[in-house]
Amino acid sequence: MGEEHARVAPALGAFAVGALDPEEAAAVRAHLVTCAACRVEAERLGRAAAWLGGGHELSPPERLRDAVLAAVREQPAVPGPADEALAAATADLDQLVGGLSGEQWRLPVVHGWDVGELLRHLEAPAGPGPEATLRKAFETWIHADDVRVALGRPPSPPAPAHLHAVVALGVRLLPPAIGAIGAGRPGGAVALALGDPGGGRWTVPAPGDGPVAATVTTQAAEFFYLMGNRRNPATVAATVTGDRALAGGLLRAAATLGCD
Numbered sequence: 001m002g003e004e005h006a007r008v009a010p011a012l013g014a015f016a017v018g019a020l021d022p023e024e025a026a027a028v029r030a031h032l033v034t035c036a037a038c039r040v041e042a043e044r045l046g047r048a049a050a051w052l053g054g055g056h057e058l059s060p061p062e063r064l065r066d067a068v069l070a071a072v073r074e075q076p077a078v079p080g081p082a083d084e085a086l087a088a089a090t091a092d093l094d095q096l097v098g099g100l101s102g103e104q105w106r107l108p109v110v111h112g113w114d115v116g117e118l119l120r121h122l123e124a125p126a127g128p129g130p131e132a133t134l135r136k137a138f139e140t141w142i143h144a145d146d147v148r149v150a151l152g153r154p155p156s157p158p159a160p161a162h163l164h165a166v167v168a169l170g171v172r173l174l175p176p177a178i179g180a181i182g183a184g185r186p187g188g189a190v191a192l193a194l195g196d197p198g199g200g201r202w203t204v205p206a207p208g209d210g211p212v213a214a215t216v217t218t219q220a221a222e223f224f225y226l227m228g229n230r231r232n233p234a235t236v237a238a239t240v241t242g243d244r245a246l247a248g249g250l251l252r253a254a255a256t257l258g259c260d
Contacts (some may be wrong), residue, residue, distance in 0.1 A: 163198030183249025
């Protein structure tokens with residue numbers, strides 16, 4: 001029963017919006033027969049999905065925020081750093097949207113979405129593993145700041161430890177991203193220096209091993225927003241020395257790492 005609950009609970013959000021394949025949906029329905037907690041949660045998520053899909057002009061129901069945020073959360077038995085980051089990102093979003101008016105829920109945000117539609121996008125659960133969980137936390141923080149922009153409020157990047165975890169993930173993803181856009185040079189590498197809070201120093205091969213041919217220096221928060229494609233790589237506040245073409249390739253590749 002415990003293992004089945006742990007497997008089914010993260011899929012309830014997708015079940016509510018009809019995003020599971022028939023076999024997965026049948027497994028969820030079978031579980032709901034015997035699990036009252038999941039049955040209640042599924043009913044709550046179903047009401048939220050129905051409201052979001054109905055095009056209503058009324059203020060959002062009182063429990064919409066709770067239902068959507070419940071689908072964003074994961075509840076691991078032993079939380080690790082990625083799980084803690086996702087919990088922090090979800091709490092930040094919860095606090096941000098908790099007091100919005102009906103008019104504010106309909107504000108345009110990004111990609112043609114209003115606030116309610118953006119939360120529906122975030123309803124999809126994180127994939128398996130710490131890296132997928134950390135990417136979900138990253139996406140949640142980026143979209144929380146999209147809401148802040150729509151409300152005319154200043155951005156609020158993650159706390160230093162979580163910010164460091166996200167940019168470190170981005171650094172790990174950079175070499176293949178640089179190769180994918182054809183911006184590397186065999187034998188070249190770029191030193192990336194991200195200022196505190198949450199920063200660090202890394203050497204990024206571009207691709208393969210080789211001496212450092214360029215250095216990019218910026219603040220960790222600026223790199224975070226560049227990773228989310230919320231900064232222009234041509235104008236991001238960064239200092240470049242050495243091979244400018246190689247450094248520019250790294251910045252362009254970083255802007256492709258976003259999760260939305």
